[in-house]
Amino acid sequence: MARKPAPAAESHSPDTLPNVSKDELLQYYRDMLLIRRFEEKAGQLYGMGLIGGFCHLYIGQEAVVVGLEAAAKEGDKRITSYRDHGHMLACGMSARGVMAELTGREGGYSKGKGGSMHMFSREKHFYGGHGIVAAQVPLGAGLAFADKYLGNDNVTFAYFGDGASNQGQVYETYNMAVLWELPVIFVIENNQYAMGTSMKRSTKSTTLFGRGEAFGIPGEQVDGMDVLAVKAAGEKAVAHCRAGKGPYILEVMTYRYRGHSMSDPAKYRTREEVQKMRDERDAIEHVRDLLLQGSHASEDDLKAIDKEIKDIVNDSAEFAKESPEPALEELWTDIYAEDLPQGSAEEVA
């Protein structure tokens, strides 16, 4: 089942685009670029003191979530950890709402009460945004439990990292998910560092998806710097889940260019290692090359996209600066729900 990630240059010939149309490829380029530019802007606003606390950037990992969103349909759910800005943008949540939450303002997705690590959208079926490493794994299986209980064909993408893979609750969840044939895709975003601890310093396992075998969960390793490879693997996993065959594990090999959080000097790896990934394996550059070499887009086309993205990001930053801080009364709201939570009744009906 294991598949070694192929070097990007060899994975697709530029003229023929397997498994994807030109428009789709342009869309992935746009989506990945939005995440990168958004995160760069977030880093900048953090530096200006406009964003506080913990802020974990997704730069470098863009192809993972964009590739998997390409395999999802309306109704599918997603849940992830605190490195969540990319997931929100990829599932269609607004850059303004996310950025304003980062600055702790009224216009943010959680009215400023959640921050970088805690945002949600019922409309886009995004269930957070969780700050405790691996807690989102059983929660994600629970979302899938609800879909199976209700008898629909939705699947849940439960994202977690190589670090979370060493938490016990992941394995309790694997066991129950396969026992109850829950339609959940466990997406291990293996960026090779759990904060500052490299994978080889935290486990003797050579793969993480392989741990699913002990429970009877199929899985595979995917090149997470290649959005088309991620998409193809995602489609396979989704088909497995939708067919009622239970959970599936995707170990997506990726890399984060920035530190774990804003205050991480990243002394546990060399500058050269990061630079090498950026130069040789960058997911956005890879798609850019595919588009240009196959003459699917011109430099001017891509420049226009760059401009379009820059405008969205700048607009979100302006909105996030100008949106007012939440009213002090907000301190005391949303502690208890008065009625059935919004959305539940329709979903259940």
Added chain:
Amino acid sequence: MATEILMPALSPTMEEGTLAKWLKKEGDAVKSGDIIAEIETDKATMEFEAVDEGILGKILVSEGSQGVKVNTPIAVLVEEGESADDVKAPAAPAAPAEARSEAPAASAVEQVKTPQPDRSPDWPEGTKMKTMTVREALREAMSEEMERDETVFLMGEEVGEYQGAYKISQGLLDKFGPRRVVDTPISEIGFAGIGTGAALAGLRPIVEFMTFNFAMQAMDHIINSAAKTLYMSGGQMGCPIVFRGPNGAAARVAAQHSQDYAAWYASVPGLKVVMPYSAADAKGLMKQAIRDPNPVIFLENEILYGRSFEVPDLEDFTIPFGKARIARTGQDVTIISFGIGMAHALEAADKLAADGIEAEVIDLRTLRPIDYATIIDSVKKTNRCVTVEEGFPVGSIGNHLSAYIMENAFDYLDAPVINCTGKDVPMPYAANLEKHALITPAEVVEAVKKVTYR
């Protein structure tokens, strides 16, 4: 257009830092992602990357400068052909808007929200009553709610085929089938998380812990995932879930299986906490808990499971949260308790009555929200108060009530409030030691005599 490069905040607590080293010099071209300087924060030496492209026109803060405030301009980035000298005087640094105003100062105890007192009877006068055990009442409540609402399901260890470790769920598997009565492996954190996820997605799970001692394995999901998500989502993600099971000491099962968690859960905003004593309360409050759109901790008691009480014979019957029950009226002292503590409180009240002391006994029934109004009204009448609970003495419910009464009825008190609690020791196994570790009616009698100066 020239842009200023500002001293960045590189950690959650950084206010100023040292500009340790410039890695680019004036005139150098700078690309987005290039490291332009090294900055020492309160935590570490960080590499500072450029965000914008351009030419480093001018360095404003030389390397080695200490105590450089966040947001101070440290350099100017210019475009080709532009001079740094053209740049206007640095504008005031961007900073988050000031807080609109200070929150009003108030005592923390005062700010605990008080529900409006509800003085209506729990059921209409003349209602036909039936005798049932607490166990039967809980089972009937779950069964009725599962019939009423298709999204309600029960999950936990041995709830199905085994018929419940304490037989609370006996017969439910036969009635509702394995889709709605779900046996789990022994994986508390796992199934508490799955249950919470299912609730976020719109189902109404009842998660049974074989005992609440095992719920400590699942504490993260109860507190961090279930109780806080509504707030963290700005009101979008409700979590209608009931965590239930026996709580507190059983008999001779020693320290790891004998603990009252009432005060732990009652301290957490976002949770509702119920701890019934009688079968009628167990039934009415369980039905209410299942219908509540919030996470509810439902603390049962193994010793009470087999006790029989009168329960109203009604088709549908719920008891609202935050409404205490005055189990016995009196004018000499107020005894406040809940759960199995009520058994000790009522036994003590009988003994006190024989000595001519008439105690008013209040059963709180819910610990979040608490019916403060009923407590204060009673203390204003009796001027004396004793609290009774099985839990540890430090940080107990009684401690909190003492503080609340002191703030709100200090002038009415004729004696200090006494908290009767379990002893400050892990539960021992030996029969004689266990008996001494638990609260007893005799201790309640002694406390009442102290506050009434008898």
